[in-house]
Amino acid sequence: MYSDTARAGTPTSTAPSAPTWDPQQYLRHSGHRTRPFLDLLTRIPELPHRPARIADLGCGPGNVTTLLTERWPEARVTGFDLSPEMLHRAGEEHAGPTPGGGSLDFRHGDLATWLPEEPYDLIVSNAALQWVPNHPGSFGAWINGLRPGGTFAFQIPGNFTAPSHALLAQQCDTPRWRSRLAGHGARYIHLLEPAEYLARFTELGCEADIWETTYHQLLQGPDPVLDWVKGTALRPVLTALGDDRDAVDAFLTEYRDRLRAAYPTGPRGTVFPFRRIFAVARKEA
Template identity: 65%
Template sequence: MPAAAPTWDPGQYLRHADHRARPFTDLLARVPDLPARSAAGRPRIADLGCGPGNVTTLLATRWPTALITGYDNSPEMLDKAHVDHEGPTPGGGRLGFEHADVRTWTPDEPYDLIISNATLQWVPGHAERFPDWVAGLKPGGTLIFQVPGNFDAPSHRLMRELAGAPRWRGRLAGTLRHADAVHAPGAYLERLTSLGCAADVWETTYIHLLQGEDAVLDWVKGTGLRPVLTALADEPEQREAFVAEYRAALREAYPAGPHGTPFPFRRVFAVARKEG
């Protein structure tokens, strides 16, 4: 039986908002100019997997007149985005949010920019969606995304090992993503260039210096651990037991230092511009 979709907690996710936003801003810095348009025209932008909308707002800063739509399939995240960020933007554009499943979303009109930030790792076969998304770009438009590339890091490996242990495997089998959740940078480059795009693909490892007790656990409670927390939601004692075992393993793998807990995090980035 497929695992249930994880339930998201916007408050937990936003506890590390500054660190999580940095790859998004680094990605935006590499985006070329959007297609030229008349003075009356406004760029059309889609943010796939917008979450609570906090980084979607950065698109309005970069393109003040744009019509921007953030898409997500989490009611909790969308509720937060609607309340905090929806509406007209200071530059004359508009920021809106809609429910959509990235696995099936197809552009309903031509876009100047389609972006996905730390979402595609949740979408099996996401590279198979690229042809539809590129087809939905205007000539000269751009598809950009970044995904975590750290599935072999201790934070994920220890979680998978624990979920596969005899005590947990019956309840958690098939719950967690594995190392094949994302592709190697070269595979993304090949896929995007085969679609006729001028592509730029790279990887970066950030060393986040996290603050607070059990900081890495606090981080993954907002992202990678969500499937486990969802699967065990109706058994609070079992959920806390799993978290306690995982906490002990993380403390050993990521010891706190005098200035915080260093947390290496590799990410893969891609910018693909459609020929115009």
């Protein structure tokens, strides 16, 4: 265990690390994680071309990408992701021809630099753009990559002032952890509010539908909020600590205790409010 200053191992750079992803951990809460995408799908209008060409930016393990093939069975769908672990899982479990005559494949793609390489009818992103600091600056190029009447749609978490994330940022910046983790818990100041996203898309000449929802999720099991963030917000921290098992155990124990106080367990589970921001922008036909 640590004293009040980080001392085990050589301190790493304080620049946030590119996280290593664990598909199995991410999928442990797949039901709750999928629900916002299902809500987003209901608001996407009909696409201008059949069979549709669709890109899923930040496809993760591919389980959500398959929902696109259910809505548009004949479509050619490509999921893009930066994580080799996620792409391996997606390709192994979901790639190939689809029952409706379409196809599903997965490719490496960095959303910070990704540009449409062909005209798309739909570009969609599920809980990924929060990892891309300058993502609003790409909107113009992505909209230009749509066919007339095409749609760009995404949903992102909007809960970065919630205790789960505020406590993580505070802990990373304590004397005990600052030399190794400063900046790793506060990566999301670049996110816009719904009205700002609306302004961006209307300036680009799109018909925009922007909204937000807070899901009050009832999580089960011991320390379920910690289990949830192990699949997402904690990934940069766990990546930075690497194989230093003592450091990982010490950090998680401290963070677990903070989360227990912020999210007490009730008789039927632990309530975890989660705000999401949604956007559907349709290019002029």
